[in-house]
Amino acid sequence: MSIYFGHTSEREVRLPLEIFARHLVCLGASGSGKTVACKVICEEFIRNDIPVIAVDPQGDIASLALSGSVEEAERRGIAPELWEEFHRKREVYLWTPASSAGIPLGLNPLGELRNSSAYEEFLRHISLTAESIATLLGFDPSTEEGALYSALLNIALTFGVRENISFSQISDLANFFSSPSKSFLKEAEPIASFKNITQLGKKLHLLTIGAKQLIFQLGRPLSIEALLGKEENRPSSKTRLSVIYLNTLYTQEEKDFFLARLAGELYFWMLHHPSDSIQVLFYIDEVAPFLPPVRKPSCKDALKMLLKQGRKYGVSCLLASQNPADIDYTALSQCSSWCLGRMVSHQDIKKVQLILKSLSSDLCAGLVEKMPALAPGQFLFFCPDHFQTVEKVQVRWLFTPHTTLDKEQIQKLVPEEIRRSYLQVSPPSLVSLAKPPESGEAEVGEESDDSLLVIVEEEPVSQKILEFLELSPRCYTLAELAESVGCSLSTARKHIQNLEEVCKRRSGRTYYYWHQNYNLLPEYGLLEPVEVAKLRLREMDLLPLAERYLERKLVFFETEKVEGMELEHFPLWKVHFSEEVRRSFLFFKAKSARQENIYLDPYRAFLAVYSPRQGIEFLSIPSKNPSAILDLDDLCTFEHRMPGELYVNWSHWKQLLSKAEIQRRVLEKFHIEIHSIQMVFLPVWKVRIVQKNGGEGRVLYLDASVGLPIGNFCPGPPQKRRQRRKDFS
Missing domain, CATH: 1.10.10.10 (Winged helix-like DNA-binding domain superfamily/Winged helix DNA-binding domain)
Structure with a gap:
């Protein structure tokens, strides 16, 4: 079996099916033709009788349900028999989560937990479920609060399986936390208070209110068998192409949560249905928001597990993006085949080059120069496992029209009988139709009305x-x-x-x-809430430390005294980045990407550098690479606090350098790739020192972690520093 992908200047390009077992990634700028290339692969999998699950964030993939004309396909160079074969074999289902526009698809993230027989598999399933629910509730599992509520959900789900408690709906879980049993409270006691537990119950109840409940209650629960067309008593023998249209989910958190459950269910399905040959293609278009390099959405771990383990179980993954720099490095490195379209961004090209060199340094030579010059539909196909050279391919035309469909167009394409067969329930507690009283039996004070519509609200x-x-x-x-x-x-x-x-x-x-x-x-x-370095030194600890820095006469006699001190929270820009690090030993050389943070003052963009002897110092350019310097991460522990609780000089706030300006200055200084920039705060003690004889005073700034003076510190806009000292004197 082979995939008819396109042609070179000399011949047709047919790709052996087995190369897709180790996954493929298709990258290219907007308009490069990457979506068409991926849809070609989907069409070819259907022709080879392999079902496809395609995640469609924008509506570009849904047009695979259209037919077009054989005459148009023939005019584009497609053989009529290939066009007819595809349309004869395909069965396209357009699924719409939380919506009845297409085929409604719901989630039951709790109902399949008992199906995991192996202990390790059971624990992994529980953990993925708990983290995805916590993220949907707005918690970040990487924070202390997020870890707490993820752990509580983990304990509750394990407890439910052990005690045979049914969590068939989110509302069941919400009620469980709102009225916890004594035995559960005893298990949760080491990590959480009663208030934590009941607060989680309230949060879970919010998922049963308004539009959010549709994710769980509209449509049949997610089933991999249904997506693959492997249901029992299925009348059709065609190969199913399931397109999951994500635009019916309105927030990124909902999309992350849905994809986490989809990837998790596919992962556990493949463990119970292993295969030596490819049995399903799992395609995600515009994958960057779901696999970012730093941030950890709820779907990231499940997707990385699929990429790592899928090849052993016959699950082939196809990823597409126009922003390779925004995709996790380790996830991309799991793909052995690369389809590269036109790219013009230096940052994107550099990241692609870095990964391809680790796969085959010989084959990737010269790719950087070729990518910006590619025309739409032209791709460099890179597969060191199969091809000895990089193939420049013109992708073939589609068997189907290439267009973007919206929700209304999808609604017209789905037959009503299929939609109704999957529409499990109507949205509860939004409206209910009152049963009209029979003739002569109207209630006192009411008139009989067959069209009476009663709006029922659960709460104001x-x-x-x-x-x-x-x-x-x-x-x-x-x-x-x-x-x-x-x-x-x-x-x-x-x-x-x-x-x-x-x-x-x-x-x-x-x-x-x-x-x-x-x-x-x-x-x-x-x-x-903002990140703030924890305060280690209180005022009572600081006085003996501050007195070390008073001026003295004849060593023993102090000529200055501490008049007072006050705490300030100094804003800093925290830049999370990755840097290519080169290592060598004797004749061996290696490269790796290292992720770190740097902290910059918001007025000059100087770096905060930490030394155990000298404390914190702000430098324009440090002597080491940014990933190698010691900084606040080596000195402080950060916590989340409300910004209104901090002692900040708000009069200078409008004069802070913007995010864009910080990014520009950092990229001018260093060869790094920036992933995120955010504001954090450093507690600083401002010590007022005066001369004992009444002379000019001065201000000493000590960090609140170790009590050392801060070198080259700029507590406000540089042009105002001299004025502040004059005012103090």
């Missing part, structure tokens, strides 16, 4: 908004609030005006809302 909108904000420590726009609680914008505006516990403040042209329990500052762009 104002209460939903208040509960949501109380459990979510961040600022929201009105549109975000309306979406989160499942109401219209005008309804949210009407109800929020009467809530005294909700704060409202304008930043630019946008109004933000948050619960009064949280001291947030949207006017400074601080919409959620």
Whole structure:
């Protein structure tokens, strides 16, 4: 079996099916033709009787359900018999999570836990489920709070399996946490309080309110057998191509959660259905948001497991992206075949070159120069396991029209009988149709009306908004609030005006809302808790340390004294980056990508460098590579705090360098790849020192971790430093 991919200037290019067992990645800038190339591969898998699961974030893949004309295909160089074979074999299902526009697809992330017989497999399934639910609730599992709630979910799911408790719906799990049993409280006692447990119950109940409940309650639960067309008593013998249209999910967290469950279910399905040959193609278009290099969305671990283990079980993965620099390095390195279209970004080309060199340094020579010059539809096919050279290929035309479909167009393509067969339930507790009383049996004070529609609300909108904000420590726009609680914008505006516990403040042209329990500052762009280095030295610890730096006469006689001290929180830009590190030993040389953080002062973009003897010093350019220097990560432990609790000189806030300016200056200094930039805060003690004889005073800045003076410190815009000293004197 082979894949008819396209042609070179001399011959047709037919790829052996076995090379896809070790996965393929297709990269190229917008307009390079990468989506067409991936759809060609999907069509060829169907022709070879191998089912396809395609994740479609934008609607480009859904057009595989269209037919087009054989005449148009023939005009484009497609043999009529190939076109007819594909259309004869294909069966395209358009799945729409949380929507009945296409074939409704729901999630039951808790119902299949008992199917895992092997202990290690069971623990892994529990862990993936717990982390994905915690992330959907808004927790970051890498933080202390996120780890706590992930662990609580893990304990609860394990407890439920052991005690034979049914968690068939999210509401069952929410009720379990809202009214925990004594035996569960005893198990959770070492890591969590009763308040933590009941708060998690409230958070879980939010998933059963408004539009979020549709993910779990609309459509049959996710089934890999259904996606592959392997259901029992299935009448058709055609090969199924399942396109999962993600645009019916409105937030990135929901998409991450859905893909985490999909990848997790596919992973556990393949463990129970091993195969020596390829039995399914799993294709994700525009994969970068789901496999970022630093951030850890809930789907990342499950996708990396599929990439690492899939080849042994007959699951072939196909990834596509226009931003290779935004994809996890280790995930890309699992792909042995590369389809490279036109790229113009130096950052993207450099990352691709770095990975390809590790696969085959001989074959990747000269690729960098060729990629920017490729025309749309032209690709460099790189497969060192099969080809001795890099093939320049013009991808063939599709058997189907290439267009982007929206939700309304998908709705017209799906037959109503198929949609209804998968529509498990109507959205509960939104509306209910009242049964009209029989003739002569109308209730007292009511008239009989066959068209009576009764709106049933579980709780007032104002209460939903208040509960949501109380459990979510961040600022929201009105549109975000309306979406989160499942109401219209005008309804949210009407109800929020009467809530005294909700704060409202304008930043630019946008109004933000948050619960009064949280001291947030949207006017400074601080919409959620910020990272702050933990305070180690209190005022009582600092006085003897500060006195070491007083001026003395004849060694023993101090000529200065400490007049007072106050704590300030100094803002810093934290830059997370990766750097190519070269190592050599004798005749052996190696390269590796190293990920680190650097911290810069926000007025000059100087780096904070730490020395155990000298403490923190701000330098324009350090003597070492940025990934090798000691910095605040080697000195401090960071925690999350509310920005309004900090002692910050807000009068200088508007004079901070912007993110864009910091990025520009850092890239001018170093050969690194920046992944993220965020504001953090360093506690600093400002010590006021005066002369005993009444002379000019001075200010000494000591870091609040080890009590050493901060070298080359700039507590405000440089042009104002001299003025501040004059004012003090």
